[in-house]
Amino acid sequence: MTVYLVGAGPGDPGLMTVRARELIAAADVIIHDRLIPVTALDGARPDARLIYAGKQGGGEQVPQSEITSMLVDYGRKGTVVVRLKGGDPFVFGRGGEEAEALREAGVSFEVVPGVTAGIAASAYAGIPVTHRDLASSVAFLTGHEDPDKPDSALDWKALAAFPGTLVVYMGVRQLGAIASRLIAAGRAPDEPAAVVERGTMAGQRTVVATLATLARAAAEAGVRAPAVAIIGPVVELRAQLQWLESRPLHGVKVAVTRAREQASRLAERLGALGAEVLVAPVISTETLPGPPPDLDAYDLICFTSPTGVAALFERLGAAGRDARAFPPPSAARVAAIGPATARALLERGIRADVVPAQAVGEALAAALGDVPVSRALVARAREARDIVPDALRARGAEVDVVAVYETVVEPLDEETVEAVAAADYITFTSASTVRNFLAAAGGAQAWLARGPARPRVASIGPVTSAELCACGLSPDVQATNHDTDGLIDALIRA
Ligand code: SAH
Numbered sequence: 001m002t003v004y005l006v007g008a009g010p011g012d013p014g015l016m017t018v019r020a021r022e023l024i025a026a027a028d029v030i031i032h033d034r035l036i037p038v039t040a041l042d043g044a045r046p047d048a049r050l051i052y053a054g055k056q057g058g059g060e061q062v063p064q065s066e067i068t069s070m071l072v073d074y075g076r077k078g079t080v081v082v083r084l085k086g087g088d089p090f091v092f093g094r095g096g097e098e099a100e101a102l103r104e105a106g107v108s109f110e111v112v113p114g115v116t117a118g119i120a121a122s123a124y125a126g127i128p129v130t131h132r133d134l135a136s137s138v139a140f141l142t143g144h145e146d147p148d149k150p151d152s153a154l155d156w157k158a159l160a161a162f163p164g165t166l167v168v169y170m171g172v173r174q175l176g177a178i179a180s181r182l183i184a185a186g187r188a189p190d191e192p193a194a195v196v197e198r199g200t201m202a203g204q205r206t207v208v209a210t211l212a213t214l215a216r217a218a219a220e221a222g223v224r225a226p227a228v229a230i231i232g233p234v235v236e237l238r239a240q241l242q243w244l245e246s247r248p249l250h251g252v253k254v255a256v257t258r259a260r261e262q263a264s265r266l267a268e269r270l271g272a273l274g275a276e277v278l279v280a281p282v283i284s285t286e287t288l289p290g291p292p293p294d295l296d297a298y299d300l301i302c303f304t305s306p307t308g309v310a311a312l313f314e315r316l317g318a319a320g321r322d323a324r325a326f327p328p329p330s331a332a333r334v335a336a337i338g339p340a341t342a343r344a345l346l347e348r349g350i351r352a353d354v355v356p357a358q359a360v361g362e363a364l365a366a367a368l369g370d371v372p373v374s375r376a377l378v379a380r381a382r383e384a385r386d387i388v389p390d391a392l393r394a395r396g397a398e399v400d401v402v403a404v405y406e407t408v409v410e411p412l413d414e415e416t417v418e419a420v421a422a423a424d425y426i427t428f429t430s431a432s433t434v435r436n437f438l439a440a441a442g443g444a445q446a447w448l449a450r451g452p453a454r455p456r457v458a459s460i461g462p463v464t465s466a467e468l469c470a471c472g473l474s475p476d477v478q479a480t481n482h483d484t485d486g487l488i489d490a491l492i493r494a
Contacts, residue, residue, distance in 0.1 A: 003075040003102055005095045007088040007114015011201035012124075013037040015115045020084075023112065028079035031070060033093075035086030035226060064094060068101040075107035088116040092142045092169050116140075118167035121199025121228050125206040126242035127235055134233045135165040143170030143178045143229075160185035165232035172197075172227050176215035182231070187211060192235035197227040202276040203251070204244060208235060247274030248492045253423040255455065257282045257433040259407070262307065266427070266484045273488065278423055280416050282436035283407045285381075287311040292319050293377055293402050296327050300368070300376040300397070302335045302388055303352075304361065306344035309336075311404035312379045313348050323349035333371055337364045337388075340483045359482040360461055361387030373397045382406040383432070385463070407432050412440035423455040425477070425494075427487060430460070431467035444471040458494070460487050 004023050009015035016037060024030065025043045032041065034054030041050060051070070053062045074081045089095030089111060102109045118140050122129050129138045139162050141154060159166065160182050168178060175195065183189050189212035197205045209217035211231055218227075244250065253276045256263045260281040267277045285307045292315040295301060303309050316325050326334065336342040336352040338359025345352050354371060356363035365388050375398045378389050382403035389399045407430075412420075417440055420426055428434045441447045447454065459465040459475035461482030468475050477494045479486035 001075075001078050001080065001108070003071050003081040003083060003107055003109045004112060005083050005089040005098060005109060006085070006112040007093075007116075008032075008036040008040050008084050008086055009115040010087050010117040010120035010199050011035070011037055012120075013039045015120060015200060016040060017112060017114065019112045020114065023080075023082050024084070026080055027082040029074045030082045030084055031067065031074075032082075032084040033086050036084055040084065064097065068098055071098055071102060072105040072107055075102060075109070076105070085114070086117070087120075088114040091116045091118075091140065092144075117199055117226065118169060118228050118230075121196040121204070122167065122230050124200050124204055124244050125194060125196045125230075126238045126240075126244070127194060127230055128237060128241070129165050129167060129230070129234060131234050131237065134237070137162070137164030138167060139164060140167050140169065143168045143174045154181075156181045156185040160187040165230065165234050168229040168231070170227070170229060172218060172223055172225055175218055175229060178229070179211050179215055183211060187231075191231060192233055193229060193231045194235045194238065195223055195227050195229045197223045197225075199226070199228060202271075206238070206242075208238060244274070247272075250274035251276070252425065252491070253278065253455075254458075254491065255280050255420040255423040255426040257420075257427065257437050258429040259284045259307075259410070261285060262429075266429075266487070269484065269488055270491075273492070275491075278416075278419055280412055280420050280437075281410050282412060282440055283430075283432050284410045285311075285405050285407050287314050287405045288382065288403055289318070290315060290402075290404075292316045292321060292325065293379075293400065295325050295332070295377070298327070298375050298377045298400075299332045300335065300371060300373040300392070301326070301332060302337075302364070302368075302376060302378045302380075303341050303345065304337045304364070304378065304380045304384065304388065306340050307405055308379045308381065309341060309344040309348065312402075315404065326350055329353070333373075335364060335368060335371070337361070338481075338483050339485075357481065358461075360463060361385055364388050365391035368392065376400070377402060379404050409436050409439075412437070417441050421450060421454055425458050425491060426455040427458045427491075428460065428464050428468065428475075429484075429487065431464055434464060434467040434471060434473075438471055438473075444473060448472060456494070458487060458491055 006020050027048050029049045031051045031053050053067045055061045085093045191211045193211045193214040194208045195218045207217050207221045254270050255278045256266055263279050267279050270277045333353040335354035342352040342355045354367050356367040376392050378401045389401050392399045438444045456476040458477040460479050465475045465478050477490045479490040
């Protein structure tokens with residue numbers, strides 16, 4: 001019906017527009033480029049057709065004529081077609097040509113702008129492209145073509161005289177020729193200039209120099225595509241305004257081994273603090289189906305993980321019930337092992353009465369010390385420590401342990417193990433992540449044999465640390481609060 005020419009932004013998935021996300025979720029066909037955010041297609045329908053139309057392994061680009069006729073064909077078939085491009089579709093993205101072809105073929109189209117790389121990379125580098133005192137105008141130019149080519153579309157003289165910031169979308173190899181052309185045409189060689197590599201993506205780098213020295217500085221730093229150059233006095237503001245590199249975990253590579261279902265919050269928070277996150281789940285959780293326990297039979301109901309909360313509510317849901325199945329507060333107490341578990345309960349309408357600050361069984365057992373209990377339910381994983389049930393039984397309570405989920409081993413391929421080995425930190429959030437990761441890495445001995453270059457070890461708490469020590473891997477960092485936030489705090493302090 002309609003072909004949507006959609007900008008996917010410069011790389012940071014958070015910079016995709018709401019409209020882009022909506023259209024990706026609705027599309028029958030998505031024809032995308034290479035430079036789109038890594039998670040851009042995650043929201044696509046499972047039955048959507050995803051077609052890659054970028055350069056094949058640095059080689060030949062799918063010819064533009066082919067892409068255009070594909071757009072027209074799918075557009076005519078009456079499907080929802082998304083043409084997803086890096087940055088903005090109309091900024092050096094050939095979106096204009098594609099729109100023209102669609103118009104000619106009588107296929108209706110809409111354009112969804114995106115955050116363009118030149119603006120985004122500058123912003124993330126702490127360089128305002130305009131500034132009241134330093135630049136009242138900004139020009140975007142493409143330096144992909146060979147600047148020495150006689151029919152170059154660029155008017156170097158006009159660009160050199162341009163009274164404002166120049167932002168150049170270019171191949172890094174072109175940088176020297178572009179700078180020489182500008183200088184030859186009269187631009188000051190000592191004008192501040194910067195090149196921003198992988199703007200807004202993990203590992204963004206910025207090299208600052210002058211127009212005359214930028215190409216050399218970039219080559220020395222090994223700057224590679226994609227990159228933009230920014231030329232103008234505004235570049236000097238970076239010295240005060242750089243913010244990306246000041247984030248507490250900037251540039252720190254952190255591997256996350258916990259189950260994918262639980263990894264996202266940790267990964268997101270680490271990413272927001274500047275870390276490069278590698279999600280390498282070595283376990284996954286599977287809920288165990290069964291009838292919901294009769295909650296009215298208990299005067300204490302304990303949860304030892306957010307997954308346990310989700311799994312119990314799944315059982316309630318399957319039986320057509322909800323939070324109202326819990327006994328009233330006058331009849332029973334609800335206990336959560338820590339703040340994350342309490343949050344999972346609260347999200348489902350249950351406020352936990354007992355929440356120790358430390359999310360470990362011992363702390364929960366201690367916190368339950370004064371709570372009167374005759375019959376308790378512990379909803380938890382199939383394989384777990386018995387600290388809480390034992391402590392309650394020791395006080396004469398009758399305890400039912402209900403396994404509402406189990407953790408299963410998730411294999412890691414060799415490539416992922418190698419990627420983890422190259423990280424600065426590997427995080428372990430349970431004893432089972434330790435065991436499974438080491439098994440995937442060929443055993444503790446093989447892992448230790450990698451020597452001091454292997455990642456430092458971050459443990460969520462004493463139980464996980466004990467397992468690490470038992471494997472000969474003492475943790476370099478251990479969280480004081482045994483939850484996601486505690487682990488992040490420990491990494492920041494390390
Ligand atoms: N339509 C895109 C630009 C496509 S041209 C947009 O609006 O951003 C491709 C060029 O854009 C690359 O060669 C590079 O110069 C620049 N570019 C794209 N993504 C970039 C990024 N994340 N960081 C730096 N430059 C980027």
